[in-house]
Amino acid sequence: MHISEGVLSPAILxxxxxxxxxxxxxxxxxxxxxxxxxxxxLTAGFFVASLIHIPIGPxxxxxxxxxxxxxxxxxxxxPAILVGLALQALLFQFGGITTLGINTLNMALPAxxxxxxxxxxxxxxxxxxxxxxxxxxxxxxxxxxAGILVGLSLYLNGDAFLPAAKLxxxxxxxxxxxxxxxxxxxxxxxxxxxxxxxxxxxx
Amino acid sequence: MGxxxxxxxxxxxxxxxxxxFDMPAFAHKVSIFAWVEGNTVYTQSKFSxxxxxxxxxxxxxxxxxxxxxxxxxxxxxxxxxxxxxxxALKVVLKASMGHMAxxxxxxxxxxxxxxxxNSKPESDIKNSYETSSRSPTINSGTDLSALSEFHGxxxxxxxxxxxxxxxxxxxxxxxxxADSYGGGPSLTxxxxxxxxxxxxxxxxxxxxxxxxxxxxxxxx
Numbered sequence: 001m002h003i004s005e006g007v008l009s010p011a012i013l014x015x016x017x018x019x020x021x022x023x024x025x026x027x028x029x030x031x032x033x034x035x036x037x038x039x040x041x042l043t044a045g046f047f048v049a050s051l052i053h054i055p056i057g058p059x060x061x062x063x064x065x066x067x068x069x070x071x072x073x074x075x076x077x078x079p080a081i082l083v084g085l086a087l088q089a090l091l092f093q094f095g096g097i098t099t100l101g102i103n104t105l106n107m108a109l110p111a112x113x114x115x116x117x118x119x120x121x122x123x124x125x126x127x128x129x130x131x132x133x134x135x136x137x138x139x140x141x142x143x144x145x146a147g148i149l150v151g152l153s154l155y156l157n158g159d160a161f162l163p164a165a166k167l168x169x170x171x172x173x174x175x176x177x178x179x180x181x182x183x184x185x186x187x188x189x190x191x192x193x194x195x196x197x198x199x200x201x202x203x
Numbered sequence: 204m205g206x207x208x209x210x211x212x213x214x215x216x217x218x219x220x221x222x223x224f225d226m227p228a229f230a231h232k233v234s235i236f237a238w239v240e241g242n243t244v245y246t247q248s249k250f251s252x253x254x255x256x257x258x259x260x261x262x263x264x265x266x267x268x269x270x271x272x273x274x275x276x277x278x279x280x281x282x283x284x285x286x287x288x289x290x291a292l293k294v295v296l297k298a299s300m301g302h303m304a305x306x307x308x309x310x311x312x313x314x315x316x317x318x319x320x321n322s323k324p325e326s327d328i329k330n331s332y333e334t335s336s337r338s339p340t341i342n343s344g345t346d347l348s349a350l351s352e353f354h355g356x357x358x359x360x361x362x363x364x365x366x367x368x369x370x371x372x373x374x375x376x377x378x379x380x381a382d383s384y385g386g387g388p389s390l391t392x393x394x395x396x397x398x399x400x401x402x403x404x405x406x407x408x409x410x411x412x413x414x415x416x417x418x419x420x421x422x423x
Contacts, residue, residue: 002232002301002302003301003302004232004233004301004302004303004304005303006303006305007297007301007302007303008301031407031411032411033408033411033412033415036404036407036408036411037404037408039404040400040401040403040404040407041404043400043403044396044397044400044401047396047397047400048393048396048397051388051393055254083400083403084400087396087399087400088396091388091392091393091395091396092232092388092392092396093232094232095232150301153301154301
């Protein structure tokens, strides 16, 4: 999911950075004092998730966890993912500093989209089955959308869209399933032990 | 305030689990390692999880950025080519999904003899004839021209033999270097990154708490 330095043209990089700046601005405005520790810990989760390498499939892929961040953080996923990616770029040399903007956009925008698409189902009051399905779908679709967005970035850069996107989505199929399950498990755990927390997010 | 106490604990244990679970830290970036043996450049490409970058395109540029040649890596992520000319080479790997890496071979590493193997300049050979004929070990009784020819060839031969055997001897070392290059991040970096994030949380809380205090003071 991390696009390396020197692959994309400056126009796409600046465009991505500008859109990311807007998203981060909205996210930072939404962070309350009480939510800072949560955001930080989910950021740490995102930061280390990229180290979990999934050996199944044709390419080298890893967990992204952007669906979980989107579900629990909403717009705050933007600053969280920006920080996570910046540290991954500096310490692990994943992606790069110039591609930080576009990479954040590619991972955080699907998170926000999933928040709006599936957030309604992840409530204490909702049916258990709906709860599980929406949480799973959030984790799953965020990776799918991120794959499509990366394909789109490469397409804007001159690559053919369909082969690139197909390859990305095919490579991330196992990741999608794992992340869907992981997100659903975490959400179920929260529903059981801290239901008022979920309610505070989608009250 | 008590709201978020349990969740951090849970997530923190998840993070710890993740770190312990994944000790041979796998990573997601692509790297290329290139080395010269004789007149050939060998390259090895892989994702830092250790998975080889198969069927990825490798493009070679000269020092001025002109494209010299292009090829695809094989099943083992390897690609080799004959050095087209004596110049610093920039080897660029373009793996799928927007991954890219590069490696530069400085001009000093390229053996001029090896590059111009086919069109060997005459002066080189003449030079070696002259030096060998000046050698004091020449037996005056033998045919001088035959001897000097023998010496000339043997100099070239020796050099070639040494190069070949060195390449052969060094190839396991080069393979070890290629394998160890571009490994995943270490535990220090992982823990360090998490530390940075928690530090940022602290800074953010500090500033928001100051804002809060100000509001409270202004309320009074």
